[in-house]
Amino acid sequence: MNDRVLAVVLAAGESTRMKSSKSKVLHTIGNRPMISHVIAALENTGVQDVALVVGRDAGPVIAAAGSGRLDVVAFEQTERLGTGHAVLAARDAISKGYDQIIIAYGDAPLIEAGPLIEALDKVRAGYDAVVIGFRTDRPTGYGRLLEQGGELVAIREEKDATAEERKTTSCNSGLMALNGARALALLGKITNNNVKGEYYLTDVIEVLRAQGGRATTVEAPADTVAGCNNRAELAELEAIWQRRRRHEMMVSGVTMIAPETVFLSFDTAIAPDVTIEPNVIFGPGVKVEAGAVIHAFSHLEGAHVSSGANVGPFARLRPGANLHANAKVGNFVEIKKAEIGEGAKVSHLTYIGDARIGANANIGAGTVTCNYDGFNKFETVIGADSFVGSNTLLVAPVTIGEGALTATGSVITEDVPDGAAAFGRARQVNKDGLGLKIMARNKALKEARKKK
Ligand code: UD1
Ligand code: CA
Numbered sequence: 001m002n003d004r005v006l007a008v009v010l011a012a013g014e015s016t017r018m019k020s021s022k023s024k025v026l027h028t029i030g031n032r033p034m035i036s037h038v039i040a041a042l043e044n045t046g047v048q049d050v051a052l053v054v055g056r057d058a059g060p061v062i063a064a065a066g067s068g069r070l071d072v073v074a075f076e077q078t079e080r081l082g083t084g085h086a087v088l089a090a091r092d093a094i095s096k097g098y099d100q101i102i103i104a105y106g107d108a109p110l111i112e113a114g115p116l117i118e119a120l121d122k123v124r125a126g127y128d129a130v131v132i133g134f135r136t137d138r139p140t141g142y143g144r145l146l147e148q149g150g151e152l153v154a155i156r157e158e159k160d161a162t163a164e165e166r167k168t169t170s171c172n173s174g175l176m177a178l179n180g181a182r183a184l185a186l187l188g189k190i191t192n193n194n195v196k197g198e199y200y201l202t203d204v205i206e207v208l209r210a211q212g213g214r215a216t217t218v219e220a221p222a223d224t225v226a227g228c229n230n231r232a233e234l235a236e237l238e239a240i241w242q243r244r245r246r247h248e249m250m251v252s253g254v255t256m257i258a259p260e261t262v263f264l265s266f267d268t269a270i271a272p273d274v275t276i277e278p279n280v281i282f283g284p285g286v287k288v289e290a291g292a293v294i295h296a297f298s299h300l301e302g303a304h305v306s307s308g309a310n311v312g313p314f315a316r317l318r319p320g321a322n323l324h325a326n327a328k329v330g331n332f333v334e335i336k337k338a339e340i341g342e343g344a345k346v347s348h349l350t351y352i353g354d355a356r357i358g359a360n361a362n363i364g365a366g367t368v369t370c371n372y373d374g375f376n377k378f379e380t381v382i383g384a385d386s387f388v389g390s391n392t393l394l395v396a397p398v399t400i401g402e403g404a405l406t407a408t409g410s411v412i413t414e415d416v417p418d419g420a421a422a423f424g425r426a427r428q429v430n431k432d433g434l435g436l437k438i439m440a441r442n443k444a445l446k447e448a449r450k451k452k
Helices: 034-042 058-065 085-089 115-125 182-186 202-210 231-251 434-451
Strands: 005-011 049-054 071-076 101-105 129-135 142-149 151-156 168-179 215-219 279-283 315-317 321-323 328-340 345-357 368-369 379-381 394-395 398-400
Touching: 005 034, 005 058, 005 085, 034 049, 034 058, 034 101, 034 115, 049 058, 085 182, 085 202, 115 168, 115 182, 115 215, 129 151, 129 202, 151 202, 168 182, 168 202, 168 215, 182 202, 202 215, 215 315, 394 398
Parallel strands: 005 049, 005 101, 049 071, 129 215, 315 328, 321 328, 328 345, 345 368, 345 379, 368 394, 379 398
Antiparallel strands: 101 168, 129 168, 142 151, 142 168, 151 215
16 A cells, blocks of 8 residues: 555643643653654554644653654644644644544554554545544543444534433544545634534544545554543553553563563563563563573663573663573672673672673672772673682772682782682681680670679
8 A cells, every 4th residue: 555644643732630740741651651652553554754743842752752763743732722723733744645644642652553554444445534432331531422324423522412422432532544635624624612612623523524524433442542641540551551561472472470560661572481470670671582581579671681591589680781691690689781691690699780791600699890989980801710709899990810710708909810819808817715705705794784
């Protein structure tokens, strides 16, 4: 199909009920702004251009919308006079001559391509407007779809509906597809003669019917067209989105023992045969390869976990953490901007930042890369097959050679050559009998205190 399709996305609302310092379409679902989700869904419908109608926070809203593959041209709606008025803010785009126009809302981020494609097909088949509806037993607040014999005859807003019309459970999602050639003429005839005194986009149906045009509907699952007006609804949308993504991942071969406790980001990439234990959080930018295991209570962000690697329980992988195949990062370990070589082990209570650890190195419990002097960051390099003793402080910049060893409790400030053992700690001295004397003195002090 070589049709030209324009999407007009409305994002000029004031977001009053969000009680927020930013536009609601910038609030995130799966760590990505709602507006970016909407544009991403449009990418798969055959849309070529997007006209974005903005008001509040235009700059960041435009940036978030333009972060995907589609080109976005913004139009400002200076006054909020209703959805019909908002669409006409994009008049200059619509008038360029498209075959079909899709209208979508920036605050309905869960939309999927399927119903939109179906609606576009019905416009191609001759309908002037196709509205995407959904069924709900709680229709309050939505426009009702009034249908007769398979045709849509009107959309009635709640406030303008009769008691009889309000009983309709088929509701307007807000999404619609219009015949591109007729769109401008139809939209131009919408008036604000209604209870709210707004220009309702939904009136376009009665306008076109009055001119002998035809409209119909496509039904979408209610949870794919849900909108967001306040933060409680934001959390509901997040829950729906999380459920959907987890399901997709499990069906694609990822094991989740308690999926409802795993939180994903929009770009989380997990290969088949990965096991995710309960209570794991994936921030943005995480990729996990086949056969890796993420144990309970781990937090990952901007990290890459190669196949066969083991993470956690209670591990934290921060941006730039790159675990090579079969590496192990254990409990209470934090990794930031570091290569953990193939088969290397960082098993307990450790901070590794700005470091490169070679294959099969073993990093003892309590090791810290001292990478920061309060102003600058420095790198630590740890060679393959080396053994870093427990509680070693590695004062960067510093290099531990291949096959080298550091003694437990060392403070390593100088490079250690390949194969060497480094002792960076005070030598132990034993004093005969002194232990008993010290304890006797301490006991006496305690008894003297009690008598006072
Ligand atoms: C709208 C529909 C209603 C539908 C419901 C679905 C109309 C008249 N009503 O009602 O039939 O059931 O959505 O959620 O269209 N916006 C602007 N500029 C404006 C007004 C709105 O950009 O001047 C944007 C808003 O930011 C929002 C969208 O348009 O993203 C919908 O506006 P909203 O006021 O929420 O419409 P509803 O009353 O919910
Ligand atoms: Ca709304």
